[in-house]
Amino acid sequence: MPIRIPDRLPAANVLSRENIFVMTETRAINQDIRPMRVLLLNLMPKKIETENQLLRMLSNSPLQIGVDLLRIDNRPSKNTPQSHLEHFYYDFEQIKDQFYDGLIITGAPLGLTDFCDVVYWDKIEQIVEWSKSHVTSTLFLCWAAQAGLKILYSLDKRTRLEKLSGVYEHQNMGQFEPLVRGFDDVFLAPHSRYADFPLELIREKTNLKVLAGSEQVGMYLAVSPDRRQVFVTGHPEYDPDTLHQEYMRDLSVGIEPNMPVNYYPDNNPDNPPRATWRSHGHLLFSNWLNYHVYQLTPYDLNTLSAAGDTLTKDWED
Ligand SMILES: CC(C)(COP(=O)(O)OP(=O)(O)OC[C@H]1O[C@@H](n2cnc3c(N)ncnc32)[C@H](O)[C@@H]1OP(=O)(O)O)[C@@H](O)C(=O)NCCC(=O)NCCSC(=O)CCC(=O)O
Ligand SMILES: N[C@@H](CCO)C(=O)O
Numbered sequence: 001m002p003i004r005i006p007d008r009l010p011a012a013n014v015l016s017r018e019n020i021f022v023m024t025e026t027r028a029i030n031q032d033i034r035p036m037r038v039l040l041l042n043l044m045p046k047k048i049e050t051e052n053q054l055l056r057m058l059s060n061s062p063l064q065i066g067v068d069l070l071r072i073d074n075r076p077s078k079n080t081p082q083s084h085l086e087h088f089y090y091d092f093e094q095i096k097d098q099f100y101d102g103l104i105i106t107g108a109p110l111g112l113t114d115f116c117d118v119v120y121w122d123k124i125e126q127i128v129e130w131s132k133s134h135v136t137s138t139l140f141l142c143w144a145a146q147a148g149l150k151i152l153y154s155l156d157k158r159t160r161l162e163k164l165s166g167v168y169e170h171q172n173m174g175q176f177e178p179l180v181r182g183f184d185d186v187f188l189a190p191h192s193r194y195a196d197f198p199l200e201l202i203r204e205k206t207n208l209k210v211l212a213g214s215e216q217v218g219m220y221l222a223v224s225p226d227r228r229q230v231f232v233t234g235h236p237e238y239d240p241d242t243l244h245q246e247y248m249r250d251l252s253v254g255i256e257p258n259m260p261v262n263y264y265p266d267n268n269p270d271n272p273p274r275a276t277w278r279s280h281g282h283l284l285f286s287n288w289l290n291y292h293v294y295q296l297t298p299y300d301l302n303t304l305s306a307a308g309d310t311l312t313k314d315w316e317d
Contacts, residue, residue, distance in 0.1 A: 003059045004028040004035055004066045009088055010048055011055045020059045028064065035064040036101045036293055037301065039135070041127065042069060042089075043108035043144070046245075047080040050106055053237040057285035063294055068095060072123040092123065096130060099301035102293040103127075103135040107142030107235065111194030115150055115157055125151050133305035136297040137228050139288055145231040146195040152229065153206045158196040163250075165192050165243060166261025167276055168234075170220045174211035178291035179223055179230065182283050183212070188262075189234040189277045190243055191217055197233050221284070227292055236281030240273050 005012055007024040015022050028035065038058060044050040051069065058065055071089040076082060105127075108118075115121050128151045131138045140148040149155040167190050174180035197218040202210055208231065212221040222231045235242070243260040247269070250257040265271040298304055 003055055004064055005055065006088060009051070011052045014052045015056055015059060018056070020056060022055075022059065023064065028066070034299065035066045036289070036297070037066050037068070037099070038102040038104065038293070039068050039070055039095065039098075039100045041103065041105045041144075042071065043073075043110075044106045045079040045109055047077070048084065049239070049242070050237075053239060053242075054104060054106070057237050057281055058289065060282045060286055061289045063289060065289070068098075068100075070095065072120045072127065075119065092127065096134075098134065099304050100135045101137070101297040101301065102289065103131050103138040105138065105140050105144035105148070107144060107193070110143055111159065111163070115147065118147075128152065135228075136301075136304060137230065137288070137292040139230045139232065139292075141232050141237075142193055142235060143195060145197070145233050148229065148231060149197075149202075149206065152224075153208075155201075155205055158198070158201070159194050160196045163192070163194050163257060164217060165247070165258060166190070166263050167243075168214065168217045168262065170212045170214050170217065172212050174209075174221070177209065177211050177223065179221070179227075179284070179287050180211050181287055181291070183280070187212075187277075187280045189220060189236050189280055190238045190260075190263075191220075191234045192238075192243060192246055192260075193233065195233065223292075227296065230288060230292060232284070236277055236284050238275075238277075238281075240275040244269070244273055 004023045004025065007026060012022050012024065040054060042050055055067060058067065069089045070092065071085055072092055077085060110118055124147055128148060146157060150157065167188050169186050170189060172180050172183045172185050172187065199210060199213050199218055202208055202219045202222060207225055208222040210219050210222045213219045220233050243263055247257055247260055259269060263273050
């Protein structure tokens, strides 16, 4: 089933060219099934690219999914046309009385910025708190995972000496957890972060269930006991060339970044990179939509705030 997006959102053309079935608002209103409602809080610098990447991941589902785009930084954007933001994005005030089946909070290039110096930190805290009564399942990506751990578990920011950049192996630690259904025992995913998530720290300081990771990258995927919060510290949604774009950007601003690990064929940046994580990314987002959104969410979303922990399925561990 397709994703439901505004008629003129750029992703409509991008995804249609890839034979990905998107449904415009005009077509969608003729369907008499309840679409899933997913809110995308986009904090990434290249917002249109991130929209395309995440909508592609959400499109690989038998569900009809309505996607609302949210912004919380009303300063002029450095990397996205203001007209795009004004036309396609909601402000929190416009949606705070709404209920959603899913919320995705993206990464942000704020790995070297203390939380207290993040211009919209108060709004992030407000939205995470709001999600507890207005969203069935929240997916925190990369920087948002670190922010979510701070807000929900008071886990202080930990920063690596060097940026973790490249495509890394992960052990599947989730056994029969639905979120990792169909995962390989060992799988690849990109990372691009200074944030640090040591496995033992996560296990010691939170009640999260770690579902995938490694000694090298730490925790990659974890889920709360009620399965309503999912933390992903990497970027399974990335295009093949996203790490390359970031590498070239960081070189051009004089940061002297290390070359992304296990990424360029023959470790040569002149060779076009290939995606070795795409199937994992699609499976992760499909499993999230199926087991953490669709199968948990109440038919009447307005009952969500009263539902509390009765949403939890008693899946076998
Ligand atoms: C990454 C770049 C090169 C990006 O440079 P840009 O020219 O795009 O602009 P920028 O001023 O850095 O801002 C990028 C986006 O972050 C927003 N931004 C910047 N500072 C902010 C702050 N204090 N609070 C809230 N938002 C902030 C800007 O508004 C912009 O979003 P709009 O476009 O909407 O205006 C730069 O930030 C940089 O050199 N940073 C130091 C290296 C680094 O941190 N790289 C990323 C590491 S990876 C990472 O941080 C992932 C997370 C993690 O590691 O935990
Ligand atoms: N890693 C991204 C930011 C979100 O993780 C960057 O270098 O811009």
